[in-house]
Amino acid sequence: MIAEAGLAALWLAAALAALQFVMAWIGIARDRDDIMVAVRPVAFVQGLLAVLAMALLITLFVQSDMSVLLVAQNSHSDKPLLYKFAGAWGNHEGSMLLWVTILGLAGAAVAMLEQNLAKPTLIATLGAQAVIALGFYAFLLFSSNPFARLDPAAPDGAGLNPLLQDPGLAFHPPTLYIGYVGISVAFSFAVGALVTRDVGPAFARAMRPWVLGARVFLTLGITAGSYWAYYELGWGGWWFWDPVENASLMPWLAATALLHSVSVLATRDGLRAWTVMLAVVAFSMSMVGTFLVRSGILTSVHAFAVDPKRGSFILALLAIYIGGALILFALRIGTVRQGRTFDLVSREGALVANNLLLSVILGIVLIGTLYPIVAASFGVQLSVGPPFFNKAAGPVALALVAIMGVGPLLRWRRDDAHELIDRMMLPIAAAALAGAGIFIATGGIAILPFLGLMLAAGLAAASVAPLWKRNLRRTPLFTWGMVVAHLGIAVSLAGMASESAFTRETLVAARVGEPHRVGPYIVRLDGISPAVGANWSALQAHLSVRRGEDGNWFVLRPQSRFFASPPTVTSESAIATMLDGQLYTVLGAADGQGRWQLRLWWKPYVTFIWLGGGLIALGGFLSLLGRVRRERRPAYREGYA
Amino acid sequence: MKAKHQRLTLALLAVAAVIGAGLLALSALKDQAAFFYAPGDVGKAGPPVGRAVRLGGMVQTGSIKRQPDGVSIAFVVTDGVATVPVTFRGVTPDLFREGSGVVAEGQFNADRSFTASNLLAKHDERYMPPQAAGAMHETRTLEP
Numbered sequence: 001m002i003a004e005a006g007l008a009a010l011w012l013a014a015a016l017a018a019l020q021f022v023m024a025w026i027g028i029a030r031d032r033d034d035i036m037v038a039v040r041p042v043a044f045v046q047g048l049l050a051v052l053a054m055a056l057l058i059t060l061f062v063q064s065d066m067s068v069l070l071v072a073q074n075s076h077s078d079k080p081l082l083y084k085f086a087g088a089w090g091n092h093e094g095s096m097l098l099w100v101t102i103l104g105l106a107g108a109a110v111a112m113l114e115q116n117l118a119k120p121t122l123i124a125t126l127g128a129q130a131v132i133a134l135g136f137y138a139f140l141l142f143s144s145n146p147f148a149r150l151d152p153a154a155p156d157g158a159g160l161n162p163l164l165q166d167p168g169l170a171f172h173p174p175t176l177y178i179g180y181v182g183i184s185v186a187f188s189f190a191v192g193a194l195v196t197r198d199v200g201p202a203f204a205r206a207m208r209p210w211v212l213g214a215r216v217f218l219t220l221g222i223t224a225g226s227y228w229a230y231y232e233l234g235w236g237g238w239w240f241w242d243p244v245e246n247a248s249l250m251p252w253l254a255a256t257a258l259l260h261s262v263s264v265l266a267t268r269d270g271l272r273a274w275t276v277m278l279a280v281v282a283f284s285m286s287m288v289g290t291f292l293v294r295s296g297i298l299t300s301v302h303a304f305a306v307d308p309k310r311g312s313f314i315l316a317l318l319a320i321y322i323g324g325a326l327i328l329f330a331l332r333i334g335t336v337r338q339g340r341t342f343d344l345v346s347r348e349g350a351l352v353a354n355n356l357l358l359s360v361i362l363g364i365v366l367i368g369t370l371y372p373i374v375a376a377s378f379g380v381q382l383s384v385g386p387p388f389f390n391k392a393a394g395p396v397a398l399a400l401v402a403i404m405g406v407g408p409l410l411r412w413r414r415d416d417a418h419e420l421i422d423r424m425m426l427p428i429a430a431a432a433l434a435g436a437g438i439f440i441a442t443g444g445i446a447i448l449p450f451l452g453l454m455l456a457a458g459l460a461a462a463s464v465a466p467l468w469k470r471n472l473r474r475t476p477l478f479t480w481g482m483v484v485a486h487l488g489i490a491v492s493l494a495g496m497a498s499e500s501a502f503t504r505e506t507l508v509a510a511r512v513g514e515p516h517r518v519g520p521y522i523v524r525l526d527g528i529s530p531a532v533g534a535n536w537s538a539l540q541a542h543l544s545v546r547r548g549e550d551g552n553w554f555v556l557r558p559q560s561r562f563f564a565s566p567p568t569v570t571s572e573s574a575i576a577t578m579l580d581g582q583l584y585t586v587l588g589a590a591d592g593q594g595r596w597q598l599r600l601w602w603k604p605y606v607t608f609i610w611l612g613g614g615l616i617a618l619g620g621f622l623s624l625l626g627r628v629r630r631e632r633r634p635a636y637r638e639g640y641a
Numbered sequence: 642m643k644a645k646h647q648r649l650t651l652a653l654l655a656v657a658a659v660i661g662a663g664l665l666a667l668s669a670l671k672d673q674a675a676f677f678y679a680p681g682d683v684g685k686a687g688p689p690v691g692r693a694v695r696l697g698g699m700v701q702t703g704s705i706k707r708q709p710d711g712v713s714i715a716f717v718v719t720d721g722v723a724t725v726p727v728t729f730r731g732v733t734p735d736l737f738r739e740g741s742g743v744v745a746e747g748q749f750n751a752d753r754s755f756t757a758s759n760l761l762a763k764h765d766e767r768y769m770p771p772q773a774a775g776a777m778h779e780t781r782t783l784e785p
Contacts (some may be wrong), residue, residue, distance in 0.1 A: 018649070235734070240676075274651075338648065339707065344650075352651065352654070356654060356655060356658045357658075359655075359659075359662075359664040360658050360659070360661065362660045363659065363663070363666070364662055364665065364666045366668070367663075367666045368666065371670060380676070381675075382676045382677055383677060383695055384670065385693075385746070387669075387693070388669050388670060391669045392665050392666050392669040392670075395665075396662070396665070404649060507712050507730070508711070508712065509710060509711020509712050563758070568736065569736070571732075586732055588712075588732035588733070589707075589733070591707050591711045591733075592707070593711075595711045597711065597712055597732055599731070599732045
């Protein structure tokens with residue numbers, strides 16, 4: 001019964017989404033207030049129904065109802081409860097349902113909470129939301145029904161991919177999806193503003209919290225995904241330029257650009273058309289992020305078993321969404337009037353440079369990700385890997401970091417280049433000092449990491465400079481947000497550069513009792529013993545580790561795990577986190593002569609990468625809080641009415 | 642600055658940036674795109690020695706041999722048409738095993754053997770890299 005109820009809830013939600021769109025359309029076209037009033041409650045109920053469907057699917061997974069096809073294919077009765085729960089979205093159908101659930105919730109939130117936007121624009125926004133949701137409902141109902149029955153019921157499930165049996169699964173997909181949905185809401189606002197010809201600061205202020213929030217979640221999702229891949233895959237890398245990673249990076253880049261241009265529109269009334277265009281691009285990228293992964297034309301961990309019919313459905317949806325958005329943009333952009341102007345040397349000028357450089361990086365990542373697909377359609381099999389992305393995107397990213405240091409120290413409208421140089425003295429000195437220090441300490445390292453470390457030092461100094469001589473208690477929260485987020489970029493960049501320049505690796509076939517060196521550490525294999533978990537058994541290495549000849553011994557236990565359903569071996573790395581880096585150990589295979597493969601890395605300051613990611617998200621959160629608090633103030637609202 | 646001029650400057654800047662990005666990307670692509678080979682492709686023209694390429698296929702049953710140093714292995718990749726001997730130094734991926742799909746990153750040597758710097762195995766019991774699937778000339782299907 002539960003599965004049938006879930007399906008019914010989905011159909012109802014789809015019907016309401018259709019109703020929501022039609023009502024919004026008629027209400028705006030005929031200017032009928034009575035119809036427009038009814039759109040909000042419909043959006044709310046649609047959201048509730050989507051949540052109900054998702055809750056029912058989770059119930060099926062928790063109960064291990066093997067008469068449901070999706071559960072039988074992806075779950076197993078002996079799985080720990082957390083993974084039964086999270087397993088509901090660890091598969092294609094469930095993850096699509098999760099997407100539309102979050103979309104429904106976001107629509108309900110817009111309908112209930114947004115107060116400052118002109119009513120027709122808000123209703124048009126909800127209409128656009130309904131169209132996006134309709135595509136997802138159609139996709140679920142016609143080609144990916146999560147509630148399909150299996151007759152006769154399976155005796156037990158096939159199990160969840162063991163790589164996914166990790167707390168990361170409970171966290172990583174939902175955060176990314178919240179980010180994607182947040183961008184789609186921002187896009188809906190842009191569509192709403194285009195439809196009612198209302199592109200201006202009021203619309204930008206309504207959109208900004210959603211962009212900020214989406215970007216916080218995207219940052220968290222990418223950071224968590226990166227750390228998850230780092231410790232779970234056992235390759236010691238934190239970013240692989242895998243198409244799916246790129247698919248999540250591209251919306252992040254677009255959202256970052258959008259965030260900065262929407263600030264210009266909201267506070268200075270500039271960059272109107274550009275902001276709307278970026279909203280379209282960001283939405284397109286989040287659709288690519290959601291769908292390209294599922295369409296089966298990409299090779300990846302994330303590509304679930306694929307049915308070719310579904311692939312065409314997805315590509316058609318992508319074409320409709322992106323094409324529709326671009327057509328609307330082309331038809332209406334002529335009606336958007338020119339905003340206010342500014343000098344090139346000004347805060348706006350720096351933000352334009354930020355936007356251009358982010359777009360360039362986005363373009364490079366997009367080309368690198370899609371090129372193999374295009375080449376394949378001409379019969380050429382090739383892959384584009386890290387060397388391409390590092391070489392092409394690296395220099396642009398460093399230029400962007402340099403601009404990021406300058407931007408916040410500039411005034412709005414116009415500024416003086418000479419004064420600017422005075423203000424930049426401290427960051428430049430910090431960068432030069434860091435460069436000299438690294439050169440003396442190491443005798444020279446590769447050029448990109450070297451520039452990265454220098455720029456990170458300069459950016460760290462520059463990003464706290466806006467707080468200089470300010471009363472810290474009276475500094476607005478969103479200024480703190482910017483400072484923390486920019487500092488986060490500096491921290492993350494320092495971690496990336498340090499990891500790439502200073503990592504030490506040792507690969508050995510170790511006998512019991514033999515010491516091996518990696519960086520400053522001495523690692524000794526003391527023995528191998530069996531270990532057992534809920535649904536796995538393992539071989540566990542007992543490694544004694546100390547730093548230098550007279551450090552204290554401590555123990556690391558990397559494992560090689562065997563899962564019974566589905567039968568799979570995974571390696572569980574053991575990581576020791578220090579203040580100045582991580583020691584990363586992986587247990588490999590035995591060679592039959594009493595030796596065990598050990599792969600050991602010493603990665604100085606690698607933790608800074610994710611620490612920085614956390615700071616970027618925290619900065620976004622502080623800004624969001626500051627903006628929401630200020631815009632809830634009645635005086636502020638009236639001032640701009 | 643007049644509004645019209647500003648718009649023009651911005652548009653020109655944007656166009657310059659896009660062209661710059663395109664040129665940068667294309668020049669890097671020319672050097673860095675790793676071409677994909679199946680063992681059957683090698684026989685026809687001979688392998689490109691010393692270029693970064695990917696080799697995909699199945700690990701031939703009974704071909705994995707551990708080397709005396711304990712951290713290197715040798716195995717044979719097949720696509721049912723031809724075979725290529727591969728050597729690899731490192732910890733093999735969890736799902737790397739005989740009779741299973743593999744994509745090896747590395748380069749060909751002059752004697753038509755392959756030195757892998759990285760191995761990618763399929764991640765899921767139900768999943769095979771499309772490239773490996775293609776390399777098998779669709780002798781196996783994706784779904785059971």
